Every structure is written in structure tokens, then in C-alpha cells.
Amino acid sequence: MTGAVPAARAERAPKGEPMRELLVRITPPLVIVVLLLFVWEAAVRITGVAPEILPAPLRVISAGWDARADLWENTLPTLYVTLIGFSVSLVIGWGLAVAIDFSTWLRRGMMPLLVASQTIPIIAIAPLVIIWFGFGLLPKVLVIALVTFFPVTVGLVEGFDSADRESANLVKSMGGDRWKLFCYVRLPSALPAFFTALRISITYAVTGAIFAEYVGAEFGLGIYMGMQKNAFRTDLVLASVMVTAVLSVALFCLTYLLEYVIVPWHVKARRRGK
Incomplete structure (x- = not known):
């Protein structure tokens, strides 16, 4: 028994391992983004295009920094709605997936309907949701849930089906x-597939929140983008887009940290397979 303790300690990952893995993952896209911004800046300066049409990245960053208080004030409502809506989506997705896994009849009846639900254009259904439920939190949460629950549900259903037959027997x-x-x-077999679906859904959640704000909200990045577009402040519109992208990437990266905490065996196995 005493020999098992050092072995277990030896298998433990270093404390900074999740952060190092995260840095390894994000460094290549960061380099590509910097190169694209450099090309963008150079193209604007060479062509002399008007800032109202296409501002240079440095102008966008400068305008965003000057308006950082307004951007922060509108980012918080968007983040709040995103997290609430995505939480509801997770509850719906897990509930449907578990019910489908336990019932063959429900699987045959629900799966076609789940697929059909994704053919509904959000830009068309969002105004109707506002008409039906008003301008409060509920319609925005429903729009986000409608956008994001499908990948979670399907990922879990397929994850349940991937369970090892020998272990089941x-x-x-x-x-x-x-x-x-x-x-x-x-359930343990489905967790890796769940985190893959989670990464897909969380990026859709921010987009869903922006769509919901466009049709009914007082504050939020969607409202802020609309106001700046009407004022022909293209630089602030793009600054808002950058904030939205940073928010989406941050939530996306957070899923990897959660995966490492909840299913560390899968993360280690994936790393050994590379």
C-alpha cells in the first residue's frame, strides 16, 4: 500500500499543466490574428480607404479604449444573459438526452424534431419571441437556449451510445x-463528447445573446453595435465585435479548464495519443 502512494503522486499532473496546455493551444491562433491585423492595417494605409468605411485596427483599438467604460457597461448585460441562457440550455439538453437514452420510443420521436428545430432561422423567430414574452430577460434566455441546446443534446446522446459494451455487460x-x-x-463515457458539444454551444450562446438584444433590450453589445452603426461609428462597431470575439474565446477556453477538472483521465489520454 505504501508503494502505491508515491506512484499516485507521480501520476499527478504538475499544477501549471492546464495553463501550459492552454497556452500551447492559443499561441498559434494569436500569431495568425496578429498577422491578419498587420495586413489589415497596411492595406488601409496603402489604399487610403475612409475610416467610416473601414477603419484601421489601431484606430479601432484606440476608439475602443476611449469608449471602454461604455463597452464594459454593455458587455456585462450580454455576459449575464449569455450565462443564464446557456445554463438553461444545459438543463434542457441534459434532460432531453437522458430521457432519450432511457426511452427508445422517445428517441424515435424526438430526434427528428430536434433536427427540425435547428432549421428555424433565429433572425425570424427572435422578434416573435419578443412579441410573445415581452422585453424582459425571458425572451433573450429562450433565444439563447434555442440556439445552443441542440449540440449539447446530440453530443450527449451519441456519448451515451459510445459506452463500452464489455463494461456494460x-x-x-x-x-x-x-x-x-x-x-x-x-454517463462517464458521454462526458468527453459532452465537452466537445459544450465548446460548440458556448460560442453560439454569445451570438444568440447579440441577436436577442438586437430585437429587444436596453443595454448590451447588440444594442451598442446598433447605436454606433446608426451614428456611422464603424470603429466602435468593430471594437464591439472585437469584444464579442474576446468574450467568446474566453468562454471557449474555459471549457478546457472545466474538462481538465471534471474528466482529467480523458485529457491525459488525449494528450498521450498526440
Whole structure:
């Protein structure tokens, strides 16, 4: 027993390992973004295009910094709505996926409807949601949930189906019922697929919040973009887009940290497979 303790300690990942892995992942895209901004800046200066049409990146960054208080004031409502709506989406996605996994009849009935729900154009349904539910928090949350629940649901359903058959047969041979089979075999097998779907959904969540704000909100990045567009402040519109992109990337990166905490065995296995 005493020899197992040092071995277990040796297998523990260094404290800074998640952060190092995150830096390795984000460094290449950051380099590409810097190069694209450099090309953009050079193209604007060479062509002499008007700032009202296409401002240079330095002008966008400068305008965004000058308006940082307004941007921050409008970023917080967008982030708040995004997190609330995405939380509701996770509850709906998990509930539907578990119900589908337990019921073959429900799987046959719900899967076509889930696919059909994604054919609804959000830009068309968002105004109707505002008409039906008013201008409060609820319609924005519903729009975000409608945009994001599908990847979570499908990812979980496919993850449940990927459970190892030998492990399932072992649980059954030991007298395990359907619920124990789900908890000990199917649920752990679905977690890697869930985090893949989570990364897809979280980026859609910010976009869904912007769409919802366009049709009914007092504050938020969507409202701010609309106001600056009407004022022909293209630099501030693009500054808002940059903030939106940074927000989406930050939430995307957060999913990797959550994955490392919740399913560290999968992260280590994926790293060994590279």
C-alpha cells in the first residue's frame, strides 16, 4: 500500500499543466490574428480607404479604449444573459438526452424534431419571441437556449451510445439495473463528447445573446453595435465585435479548464495519443 502512494503522486499532473496546455493551444491562433491585423492595417494605409468605411485596427483599438467604460457597461448585460441562457440550455439538453437514452420510443420521436428545430432561422423567430414574452430577460434566455441546446443534446446522446459494451455487460452480470448502468458506464463515457458539444454551444450562446438584444433590450453589445452603426461609428462597431470575439474565446477556453477538472483521465489520454 505504501508503494502505491508515491506512484499516485507521480501520476499527478504538475499544477501549471492546464495553463501550459492552454497556452500551447492559443499561441498559434494569436500569431495568425496578429498577422491578419498587420495586413489589415497596411492595406488601409496603402489604399487610403475612409475610416467610416473601414477603419484601421489601431484606430479601432484606440476608439475602443476611449469608449471602454461604455463597452464594459454593455458587455456585462450580454455576459449575464449569455450565462443564464446557456445554463438553461444545459438543463434542457441534459434532460432531453437522458430521457432519450432511457426511452427508445422517445428517441424515435424526438430526434427528428430536434433536427427540425435547428432549421428555424433565429433572425425570424427572435422578434416573435419578443412579441410573445415581452422585453424582459425571458425572451433573450429562450433565444439563447434555442440556439445552443441542440449540440449539447446530440453530443450527449451519441456519448451515451459510445459506452463500452464489455463494461456494460459486467455491470449487468453483477446485478446492476438500468440506472446503475447509466451512472457507472454510460454517463462517464458521454462526458468527453459532452465537452466537445459544450465548446460548440458556448460560442453560439454569445451570438444568440447579440441577436436577442438586437430585437429587444436596453443595454448590451447588440444594442451598442446598433447605436454606433446608426451614428456611422464603424470603429466602435468593430471594437464591439472585437469584444464579442474576446468574450467568446474566453468562454471557449474555459471549457478546457472545466474538462481538465471534471474528466482529467480523458485529457491525459488525449494528450498521450498526440
